[in-house]
Amino acid sequence: xxxxxxxxxxxxxxxxxxxxxxxxxxxxxxxxxxxxxxxxxxxxxxxxxxxxxxxxxxxxxxxxxxxxxxxxxxxxxxxxxxxxxxxxxxxxxxxxxxxxxxxxxxxxxxxxxx
Amino acid sequence: xxxxxxxxxxxxxxxxxxxxxxxxxxxxxxxxxxxxxxxxxxxxxxxxxxxxxxxxxxxxxxxxxxxxxxxxxxxxxxxxxxxxxxxxxxxxxxxxxxxxxxxxxxxxxxxxxxx
Numbered sequence: 067x068x069x070x071x072x073x074x075x076x077x078x079x080x081x082x083x084x085x086x087x088x089x090x091x092x093x094x095x096x097x098x099x100x101x102x103x104x105x106x107x108x109x110x111x112x113x114x115x116x117x118x119x120x121x122x123x124x125x126x127x128x129x130x131x132x133x134x135x136x137x138x139x140x141x142x143x144x145x146x147x148x149x150x151x152x153x154x155x156x157x158x159x160x161x162x163x164x165x166x167x168x169x170x171x172x173x174x175x176x177x178x179x180x
Numbered sequence: 181x182x183x184x185x186x187x188x189x190x191x192x193x194x195x196x197x198x199x200x201x202x203x204x205x206x207x208x209x210x211x212x213x214x215x216x217x218x219x220x221x222x223x224x225x226x227x228x229x230x231x232x233x234x235x236x237x238x239x240x241x242x243x244x245x246x247x248x249x250x251x252x253x254x255x256x257x258x259x260x261x262x263x264x265x266x267x268x269x270x271x272x273x274x275x276x277x278x279x280x281x282x283x284x285x286x287x288x289x290x291x292x293x294x295x
Binding site: 107108109114156165171172 | 184211225230270286287
């Protein structure tokens with residue numbers, strides 16, 4: 067059974083802090099690892115990682131994948147209150163005929179207080 | 181640019197009633213999927229489709245039916261609603277893997293309560 071585990075499940079930090087969110091996965095036919103941010107409604111895409119060791123960056127957010135150890139981290143530096151959200155990690159696995167499935171973790175709820 | 185549109189946004193049903201959650205996308209995406217999100221459970225895949233006329237089951241398909249008669253639409257049917265189906269339902273779409281390799285785009289969700 068495919069499994070994605072995120073830690074911690076919740077985190078409270080002060081503005082300006084740096085946080086690291088963790089995601090480990092066990093899926094068959096692994097293709098990529100995705101990070102989403104969910105505020106009040108739809109999850110919005112942050113990163114897709116397919117290669118080990120190559121950091122992806124977008125502003126204060128960055129992420130890296132380790133395909134040998136089967137985990138990924140999402141870093142947020144100089145956190146702001148607008149970073150408060152649930153961060154979802156998902157592993158994509160190939161399911162044949164060009165199709166795929168996403169297996170999501172339970173998410174990390176990040177709260178940034180002023 | 182509408183993206184993925186879900187209707188209704190909210191719905192309350194009585195146990196045993198049936199209903200259809202609508203999902204439409206205007207991005208010509210081949211791949212569409214339905215998830216449910218419960219507190220503390222993350223998103224779980226219900227059904228997905230790789231194109232018109234082709235559907236498959238995800239992790240939690242029981243109690244739900246889908247069909248895909250057009251590229252744009254992917255409705256989710258609850259045949260006989262049960263309180264355990266109270267959840268927030270998300271529809272998502274993307275291009276097929278191996279092509280543009282794009283991530284899924286999500287709709288805003290339908291909050292469903294079964295009494």
